[in-house]
Amino acid sequence: MLKLDPVLVDSVTGGLLCGIDVDGGPTTEQLLVLKAIVSHLWERPDLEVGSVPHISARELANILTDENARTMFHELHLALETCRHPQSLAQVAAVQEYADALEVDGDDLEIFRDLMSSGVEAAAQDYKRFLTIDMLDRSEPSLSETKVDALHPETQLAEKLGAFSEYGPGTLGRAYLSFYERFGLSLPGIDLSLNNHFFVAHDMTHTIAGLSTTPAAEIALSAFQFAMNNNRINRAAFLASLVAHEAGFALPPHLSSGETGLLLDPPAAQLLGQELRRGSQCRKDFSLVDHFALAPLLLSDVRSEFGVGAPVDPLDGHHWW
Incomplete structure (x- = not known):
């Protein structure tokens, strides 16, 4: 869970502000997203993020x-x-500077370094390798x-899911x-794919969290996961979604196109902040978890067990509740 001592909110906000104050200052979108994070995740709507002292x-x-x-x-940076x-x-240099000072490392540093030094193709290849893992x-x-057959659909998996x-x-x-049914998707196993097992877990997470499949909701879902558990796997999920749905220079194989600047839309930025808060709770x-074991249980009981609160x-249009 994402927990921050209230006395640190100003300092962390000041660090984030300083970390985006490059090339003439933060962009409108960056300030909008920072404001959403501070207002919802840390419950400080009173804080004027643009004037917080730099750290x-x-x-x-x-x-x-x-x-x-x-x-x-x-x-968050x-x-x-x-x-x-x-x-x-x-x-990119500013993110690297803070990461070095905080002794944090990650795939994102390599991807964005290569984006600037070697171009989109190199960064996309970095992303592809990262996404495979x-x-x-x-x-x-x-x-x-369960072994995956690259040449045949997983009919037994589809039947097992259909038995729900x-x-x-x-x-x-x-x-x-x-x-x-709601979003017009095929059950994992019906179509030939190496990612059926991923989609079982991913779409179970969609269902329990109550988030839809809009691009803004996909970013929000990964933010929810990151806030729910700040571990390596959920941080990677957040990165994967941000690259595909916000940076837009690389895509997972199941998407035909990406978005750029999605969070410039105020409702999308607000959704990100709200879902960070909801995930942290x-x-x-x-x-x-073993979603097959949870499948016979009432969804309301599953949500209660994990502490999943209702959306704001x-x-x-971004929720399915």
């Missing part, structure tokens, strides 16, 4: 001694980095021993099937 990388390293707080800062269009050497790490745990229809109304299993991470606005 340098060295100063912040002396203030933030907790590893969780340091990785949280880095991931990364999110703001992806919100600069076009990307710049100065912005990321999607494997985020696959359904109960399917870890035998569970009663209101169960997670029924809701999961309704998710696919969860008691446990449900993204990589379930009817905003």
Whole structure:
């Protein structure tokens, strides 16, 4: 969970502001997203983020001694980095400076360094290698021993998922099937794919969190996961989504196109902040549990067990609640 001592909010905000104050200052989108983070995740809507005193990388390293707080800062700085269009050497260097001072390392540093030094193609290849590992790490745990045949669909998996229809109304299993019907998606296993096991876990997470499949909701879902559990796998999920849906220079294989500057839309930025807050309020991470074991249970009971609260606005077009 993302927890920050209230006395540190001004300092962390000052570090984030300083870390995007390059090339003439933060962009409108960066300030919009920073404001959404501060207002919702840390519940400080009163804070005028544009006028908070700057905190340098060295100063912040002396203030933030907790590893969780340091990785949280880095991931939020990364999110703001992806919100600069076009990307710049100065912005990439600023993220690297803070990461070095906080002793944080990650795939994002290499991807964005290569984006600026070697171009989009090199960065896209970095992302492809990263995504191969990321999607494997985020696959359904109960399917870890099931071999994937690259030449044939997984009909047994599709049948196993289809059997969720035998569970009663209101169960997670029924809701999961309704998710696919609602958004016009094929059940994992029906089509030939190496990522079926990933989509079982990913779409179960969609269903439990109650988020739809809009691009803004995909970013928000990865932010929710990161806030729910600040571990390596969820940080990678956040990076994967930001590159595909905000930076837009590389895509996972199941997407035909990406977005750039999505979070410049105020409702999308607000959604990001709100879902960071909602994820941070969860008691446990449900993204990589045995979802087949949970499928017979009432969805309301599953949400209660993990502490999943209702969205701020379930009817905003980005939720499925």
